[in-house]
Amino acid sequence: MPDYGHELLLGSFITPSAHDPARAVGLAELTEAAQLDVASFQDHPYNPDYLDTYTLLTWVAARTQRIRVSANVTNLTLRPPAMLSRTAASLDILSQGRFELGLGAGAFPQAVHSMGGRRLTPGQAVGALGEAIDILRGVWEADEPGPLRFEGEHYSVPAMKRGPRPAHDIGIWVGSYKPRMLSLTGRKANGWLPTLEYLQSPGMAEAIKIIDEAALEAGRRPGDIRRLLNLLDVDFSATSRGHFHGPPEQWVEELLPLVLDHGFSAFLIGGDNPRLIRTFGEEVGPALREAVARERATTGTPAVAQRPAAVLAQRHASLDYDSIPPSLTEKVVEPGDAAYEGVRHTYIRTGSPALVIQALNADDVVTALAYARSQGVEVSVRSGGHGISGRSTNDGGIVIDLSKMNSVEVIDRAARRVRIEPGARWGNVARALAPHGLAISSGDYGDVGVGGLATAGGLGYLARRYGLTIDHITAVEIVVADGRTLRVDADHYSDLFWAIRGAGGNFGIVTAFELQAQEITEVVSATIVVDATDTAGFLLEWGQLVEAAPREVTSFLSLLPARRGGPVTGQITLVYASGDVEGAQNALTPFLNIAPVLDQQAHLAPYHVIVAPPGNRHRGQGMEDTHSGLLEHITPQAATTIEEMVKSGDILIMQFRSMGGAVHDVPKGAMAWSHRTQHFSVIAATAPVYASRLDVHWERLRPLLNGMYLSFETSTDPARLLDAFPQPALARLRALKAVWDPDGVFNRNFNIAAAAPVATAQADPVA
Template identity: 70%
Template sequence: MSDYGHELRFGSFLTPSVHNPDQVVALAEQTEAAGLDLVTFQDHPYNAEFLDTWTLLSWVAARTQRLQISGNVLSLPLRPPAVLARAAASLDRLSHGRFELGLGAGAFWDGIEGMGARRLTAGQGVTALREAIDVLRGVWDDTATGPLRLTGEYYPVPGMQRGPKPAHDIDIWLGAYQPKMLALTGQKANGWLPTLEYLRSPDRVTANRLIDEAAIAAGREPREIRRLLNLFTVDVSSRSRGFLQGPVAQWVDQLLPLVVEEGFSTFLIGRDDSRLIQTLGQEIAPALREAVARERAGGEVGGGPTRTTVALAERHPALDYDALPPSLVSSSVEPGDPEYERVRHTYSRHGSPALVIRPRNAAEVVDAVTYARTQDVPLSVRSGGHGISGRSTNDGGVVIDMSRMNRVQVLDRATRRVRLEPGARWGDVAQALAPHGLAMSSGDYGDVGVGGLATTGGVGYLARRYGLTIDHVVAAEIVTADGRLLRVDDEHHPDLFWAVRGAGGNFGVVTAIELEAYEVDNVVYAQLVADATDTARLLRRWGRLVEDAPRELTSFLSLFPGRRGNRLPR
């Protein structure tokens, strides 16, 4: 058994066809809408039938909200690492930490050489890739002093300014098959990204062993390395009953051993098939997660990633980590874990929690609340948005981060009833409701989280006509401090329902909210700049204008100090 205990992830591996760019973007957007975790694209710059992958990655990052993006895999010989490092960090910052770097040593050398790059042997390619990883990590290292200087046969760096630092610690996943590449994966990479059809089962076992041995020799814990897998010959409608060519239950039965016996934890579907993407997100992924959770809870395989000695030393002594329920092990982040820097802070507040739990469903929220009650440390709840108040992180306590519970559903168009999970962002809600002609007043920025705003107030651009967001809450699902999951509305626990609308997380952890949206067609938005030198007069005039305006108009006024010599044109 070699289950490395990683949380399962699912995604798509799309063809960047130049002939139908709108379709590939639509499939990427559907990957996110289906609840999948990441979208990846082939990278063949020498192929005129393909869009440039880096340009496509940037475009898709701008068109999505939470989806991770990566090349699968980027061709290193045509993407010099010093430039690639800055491009990757920039895209990661622009996408708020959603970029990962799938990288290959090079293939299809006739095309690569035809574009002016040097043809390398297999051994030279491994050496070049090793140097490239050092360059990438060196550019991203903001703790080092002075410029980056590296000697190298293929990618020397005589003297380069470091930075920018990415928004999170970017994973480097290597497409590797041969022993030297597998050893490099164990020594320096964060993930192994092969294709199933290129590897028989014995070859996969051998490859995992080589990666593990190289990791241990390099002083690393093998479970630090995520195992990803591309799947091409797949279908949910086939009657052939071949491998991954059949109904959902067959997929679960056949993928389960790849997780618990071979350690793979990320599966990427290499077919541009809208129906398959939808089925993967809505049916296969949840069913496989449940099956894996049962296996791990039974103690037959590892329940979570083994931490290194360095990571274990970062644990807070006040917290009993061993008491964490098995259902939460794979979804929790400790100090010292690679993802900790990404989840410890909020948009405007810094924190150093002892543990961040990221539940995927209401049952895991129950387990998280029950566990937190046994620990004599602070408890914070985070919906996934800005956290301006500072209550959604802490020092030395537990944070329940709801960002993975982010579904948006229209339950009944006739009654305009919608169901939102607290980890969704209001930009996602607006996109989901717009095709139905519905909207909800929801803050003034698309990255605001649903949970915090919908339980405390909810002032937005439609508030003057429709009121606060909490005015439209008709029901909520909430986990109370005693570990009960309750549905509250006017008829069920009405006092708690009254309290939920405006009290934030003081009465429990909200796992879903139902609201009555309202009919909205076209919206007009304008941003005006005025001279506020006579501030009092401006405020009085603005107040009168708003009072006299129709209720459909909501106006916000922001006052900023003028800069020297910066006057409005007359």
């Protein structure tokens, strides 16, 4: 009975006492603080002295950031599988993939019956559990066509709409002891979750044999079933005697054979004792992990993929999946995994990568990057996943997904200093900063991820008042191509700090940003929809009003072609970066007079409300062909050319974003983004069928442009680099590329070809 190579999971088994609910929650929080991995709770709904476990799990998930949560184990008889599937998926989505489903056939039948539950024989309970697992997985297969229909001996589902899909492949961990339940575990479960003290007959070795044989008969590998173990009778007293009684080093000696000889990879301790939890996490955990890693290195035990044969068959031949580092095996999503459909695409673009690695911290990023480099395939880095340019996914390569690295922290309120991880989305950032009276100028859409925007520019609703997002970055933590993790700021690796602000995607993977936020709470927001049939005249007047407006005013404009006999429409968005209603009224009213108004609304609102994240599913549902450019001013020639583009029928939308104001306050050479004279960004987008026509139109507009915003450009023509980085910025970037990424590892985000290093390139800190 071998070690199957699973990542170790250590955690707690907590009593959900209704008499001291704060203690139950506190023990879960302590579990996370002690660097353990799982907080689990008994589930006995018939016990009036206990809290409802699933309500408690939701509360605990909201109070923690990292640990997994699970019932240990769910009483199936009182939680019908159709409803349980929705509960489990909801918990997993809300916790961002941190829920696992401990599941049991239902103990204490008399107590269950007293609540109206069915009284089942042991044999019936096993059959019901098997049917329940099928129903659970069927509901979670949200992309399967048609409703779920199931007719079994114990459960009937006539026509249930599937979904929602969980955030990750929820593990179904079955608590089983008798042969029929053990056989079911081997055939259908993801994990076996017994309690050591109850493993009497058939005994541990015989139970494992039954599970393994059943797995093989079902076409599975024994390693597909994780082995977890509850330890209830435990004590760290040096004077105590017995199994799992004694000092931490004795625990390591006793747990190690369970891992290496019996294949257990998860241990959950009971006792509801804070000292036990702390010692288990802070002393036993590190020592046990080190001992297991040492033994695995000696024996060459590979990490195992807990995946069925049907999933393994979808692996790409170009990738060595067996060499995925053990620390990442629980954090990868492969083609065929249930979670794959939710991570393969961006919001805008479709993709079919061979592997998605969902990093949780900088160490994961380092390991993921090293593995990706060893495979010789295309590597994409994704933060929040919006991805208009399409470069944060790929076909057949590896995606390093940072979406789970999404914390937002105010680290110095007086200095307005905040730390944000790259996977956070800007709507969530705005919401997290609002209670502190702070905001950061970012994009216009709360679903956009921090990492891509904060390394490229950041042209949002507060731009004319506060500048670009990158103007407020004071430091970054970054993993560079050679695997080092660096803290970079104006005094440390200053040339790299210069490059990251505007061309960051070419120089590494940022794992955290530090920024100085602005003191802002409420803003005045207005939307005006107009008849823009006189497109050129309307554009000229809008542009002039924007340039003449006070800095508090930032305006976005979307031009939509005529549809079904209607006019060309213009949607003007105006944000006045203050709660001064009278000042806003004076500044915004002139915009009502530039074209016939079809609709209008204005309101005073907290800033975070206007960038609230919509929570869209990222499934490649947007327009895949866009071009981007910058205009010094909207001139008559530019306005006429744009009118012809909009009225051609070949373009689905054109959008304009105002710059100027504070954007122009930053010196041109202060960072890689060096566009400090232009007043407008312009984007044209269309469907793939019209892509070639868009190109023709854009070539007519190009001579009137001066620069480009990379994040909105889907062309990969190297000639466009000079649009994004006019000289001398491009020459400096090429020299720095030779220092920091000479092999071109980060080549997806408009690759900057390396040149010979220049004297100013700093590979070591200057302070």
